[in-house]
Amino acid sequence: MSRRPLIGITGRRFELSLIAGSDPRYGKACMDSFMSAFATRIAQAGGMPVHLPYDADPDDACEWLSGVVITGGQDVHPERWGGDASVVRGVDPRTDTNAHDPERDEYEFALTRAALDRGIPVLGVCRGLQVLNTALGGTLIEDLPAGPIPHLSPQSAPTDGDAVHVVRFEPGSTAARVFGPSMTTNSWHHQAVDRCGDGLIVTGRTSDGVVEAVEMPGAPILGVQWHPEWMDSDDPAMSWIVDESKSRQEAWQ
Numbered sequence: 001m002s003r004r005p006l007i008g009i010t011g012r013r014f015e016l017s018l019i020a021g022s023d024p025r026y027g028k029a030c031m032d033s034f035m036s037a038f039a040t041r042i043a044q045a046g047g048m049p050v051h052l053p054y055d056a057d058p059d060d061a062c063e064w065l066s067g068v069v070i071t072g073g074q075d076v077h078p079e080r081w082g083g084d085a086s087v088v089r090g091v092d093p094r095t096d097t098n099a100h101d102p103e104r105d106e107y108e109f110a111l112t113r114a115a116l117d118r119g120i121p122v123l124g125v126c127r128g129l130q131v132l133n134t135a136l137g138g139t140l141i142e143d144l145p146a147g148p149i150p151h152l153s154p155q156s157a158p159t160d161g162d163a164v165h166v167v168r169f170e171p172g173s174t175a176a177r178v179f180g181p182s183m184t185t186n187s188w189h190h191q192a193v194d195r196c197g198d199g200l201i202v203t204g205r206t207s208d209g210v211v212e213a214v215e216m217p218g219a220p221i222l223g224v225q226w227h228p229e230w231m232d233s234d235d236p237a238m239s240w241i242v243d244e245s246k247s248r249q250e251a252w253q
Contacts (some may be wrong), residue, residue: 005046005047009038009050009052011071013053014094038071038229070124073126112132113135129223144210149164165187166184167179179236222237
């Protein structure tokens, strides 16, 4: 029986004071937080989820990982991609989960590059897609204008997948092979890809033209703007990262 591929999952770091009911004596202590839905879906698809704190050196981690998932969260700092730095509030990301987090940016950019250098499969989810894009020199739309298609869910929290809009995929692309010609997805983002980073191409959009999927031809790199971990039914993105990670693991055995 072959072992499950080890798939690294990124998270965030904040003070315990943000957790309701936490002991005030430990309020300034920090904890690393990871969305459990990622680990659950990856395990269900046949992978072994591994949480990656900022202290897990990206180069060392990529020596034993077979796949990487860059997860969702706060906006990438605009200085990373030439955006408007005036939107940065200067708030400590340890005490405000919406604040820009330069430490997280630094870690995920380094992890992305380390994985790409080694041919390790990467799945970028929401913010993770934007990390992929900006780490490769791409840019973002700072704040999507209101339009006929909702991109920032009216719900305050994900509920039963919260299907919002249809994404259509380019024929012949990895995205089309994984998801089919189109797919109804959830949506919790106010930014989107503007100019693609080096080597990336757009392979999924909503009918208003907003980029919802990117990939790198010839490499196991896929970014999706929605949240596959929160879809009501199993999202093929999770099976894709596990299958690609298994292939890499087998190739190196």
